[in-house]
Amino acid sequence: MSMKYSKEHEWVLIEGDSATVGITNYAQEQLGDVVFVEVPDAGKAVDKGDEVAVVESVKAASEIYAPISGEVSEGNATLEDAPATINSNAEGDGWIFKMSIGDASELDELMDAAAYADHVAGLE
Amino acid sequence: MNDTLQTTVLHRLHVSLGAKMVPFAGYDMPVQYPAGIMEEHLHTRAQASVFDVSHMGQALLHGDDAAAALETLVPGEIQGLAPGRTRYTIFTNDGGGILDDLMVTNMGDHLFLVVNAACKDADFAHLDARIGGRTKLDILDDRALFALQGPKAADVLSRLNSDAATMPFMSSLEMELDGAPTLVTRSGYTGEDGFEISVRAEQADALVRRVLAEPEAAPAGLGARDTLRLEAGLCLYGSDIDETTTPIEAGLIWTISKRRRAEGGFPGASVIQEQIENGVKRKRVGILPDGKAPARAHTEVADKDGNIIGEVSSGGFGPTVGGPIAIGYVKTEFIKADTPVDLMVRGKPNPGKVVKMPFAEHHYFKG
Numbered sequence: 001m002s003m004k005y006s007k008e009h010e011w012v013l014i015e016g017d018s019a020t021v022g023i024t025n026y027a028q029e030q031l032g033d034v035v036f037v038e039v040p041d042a043g044k045a046v047d048k049g050d051e052v053a054v055v056e057s058v059k060a061a062s063e064i065y066a067p068i069s070g071e072v073s074e075g076n077a078t079l080e081d082a083p084a085t086i087n088s089n090a091e092g093d094g095w096i097f098k099m100s101i102g103d104a105s106e107l108d109e110l111m112d113a114a115a116y117a118d119h120v121a122g123l124e
Numbered sequence: 125m126n127d128t129l130q131t132t133v134l135h136r137l138h139v140s141l142g143a144k145m146v147p148f149a150g151y152d153m154p155v156q157y158p159a160g161i162m163e164e165h166l167h168t169r170a171q172a173s174v175f176d177v178s179h180m181g182q183a184l185l186h187g188d189d190a191a192a193a194l195e196t197l198v199p200g201e202i203q204g205l206a207p208g209r210t211r212y213t214i215f216t217n218d219g220g221g222i223l224d225d226l227m228v229t230n231m232g233d234h235l236f237l238v239v240n241a242a243c244k245d246a247d248f249a250h251l252d253a254r255i256g257g258r259t260k261l262d263i264l265d266d267r268a269l270f271a272l273q274g275p276k277a278a279d280v281l282s283r284l285n286s287d288a289a290t291m292p293f294m295s296s297l298e299m300e301l302d303g304a305p306t307l308v309t310r311s312g313y314t315g316e317d318g319f320e321i322s323v324r325a326e327q328a329d330a331l332v333r334r335v336l337a338e339p340e341a342a343p344a345g346l347g348a349r350d351t352l353r354l355e356a357g358l359c360l361y362g363s364d365i366d367e368t369t370t371p372i373e374a375g376l377i378w379t380i381s382k383r384r385r386a387e388g389g390f391p392g393a394s395v396i397q398e399q400i401e402n403g404v405k406r407k408r409v410g411i412l413p414d415g416k417a418p419a420r421a422h423t424e425v426a427d428k429d430g431n432i433i434g435e436v437s438s439g440g441f442g443p444t445v446g447g448p449i450a451i452g453y454v455k456t457e458f459i460k461a462d463t464p465v466d467l468m469v470r471g472k473p474n475p476g477k478v479v480k481m482p483f484a485e486h487h488y489f490k491g
Contacts, residue, residue, distance in 0.1 A: 032156060080416070
């Protein structure tokens with residue numbers, strides 16, 4: 001089990017051949033109050049970089065892109081009634097979807113926690 | 125910070141309060157404070173919030189016939205505006221479109237104008253070019269402007285000067301607040317009771333801090349200002365009204381008095397009079413999406429057969445409503461309340477319906 005991060009501020013929790021994806025705490029702070037989340041349906045096949053979910057704050061809509069290729073196994077249905085979970089617990093209960101890992105080599109393109117912290121520091 | 129951005133005199137205060145600053149109309153402005161847009165919005169509806177609107181343009185219009193001169197540029201009733209009273213009106217263009225919206229106050233021997241930040245240079249040039257010969261424009265770029273809005277606004281301001289308590293909605297009064305001479309107008313952009321306070325720039329920081337020291341008062345940013353005005357059904361210039369929309373299409377016919385409708389004498393009068401007589405093809409309406417997905421500006425509006433009948437001009441989430449709300453223009457045959465429509469959000473039809481505005485009830489002080 002390991003945690004990786006994308007430049008687009010997603011976290012990817014890797015457990016065996018499946019991954020759980022959400023947005024980072026930094027991302028939720030930037031977005032502000034989340035009021036709507038559109039999560040993908042199970043069975044949806046995605047390529048890395050595809051638009052797969054939408055997180056909307058009071059201010060704006062933000063597309064969430066697939067950090068790796070694979071097939072969605074579950075969208076977090078609890079976000080429909082409680083979108084603000086992304087604000088309160090972005091890197092836990094606020095997960096957005098789970099997916100299979102279609103091509104393990106794509107994981108190498110993601111950052112570890114230290115590299116992501118540097119990435120965020122470079123934005124401020 | 126982008127060094128081409130201007131700042132208001134309250135900039136240091138915003139930063140010290142932890143505001144997130146964003147570029148807006150050429151100014152570095154607070155979009156929200158640490159409380160966040162949702163909480164700032166709800167606080168305004170329950171207590172009182174302070175908004176810095178110093179980026180807006182303030183000016184005095186002098187001249188013996190300043191009211192008559194201004195009426196050649198706006199369709200509003202300015203000659204009939206009593207001393208100490210304030211009115212909302214618009215600058216029109218020759219096609220009947222809207223160049224800006226503004227507040228006009230009769231100060232007795234002159235007029236006080238407040239215009240939008242993004243339009244102020246053009247507005248002042250327009251005033252100078254069109255009526256500069258009959259009037260003298262005094263641009264008040266040495267003055268700050270802040271709004272105090274919410275059901276507790278009158279309680280808060282009355283503690284600084286009891287004259288504030290009894291001012292009716294859309295009236296103005298010069299008064300001293302914490303030692304500073306100010307011009308206070310009972311008006312706002314939130315749908316709540318409240319005041320807009322014009323004060324000399326060098327006295328603004330101390331006065332705003334004094335107001336914020338009251339227990340009911342908290343700062344609110346441009347984010348909450350937008351959600352509050354959206355719920356109140358108030359137009360945002362550049363989104364809901366612009367040079368391509370007429371006041372009749374925008375539902376602003378109430379800003380044109382009977383005399384002005386009959387006499388005309390403002391830019392685009394023939395177009396606007398014809399529209400009053402024969403109606404318009406599209407109108408501004410409120411739209412309530414059924415689900416939870418916001419429909420934002422430029423979202424297409426379709427009828428139930430899939431025909432595009434209009435577009436959202438501004439939309440988002442209404443914290444007091446507790447769901448998405450939108451303002452948009454639709455073809456006139458679809459403006460009746462409860463008309464079902466589809467909002468084309470990310471290519472999919474989201475059902476919704478046309479509704480009467482405001483989305484959140486106005487609470488203006490009528491005395």
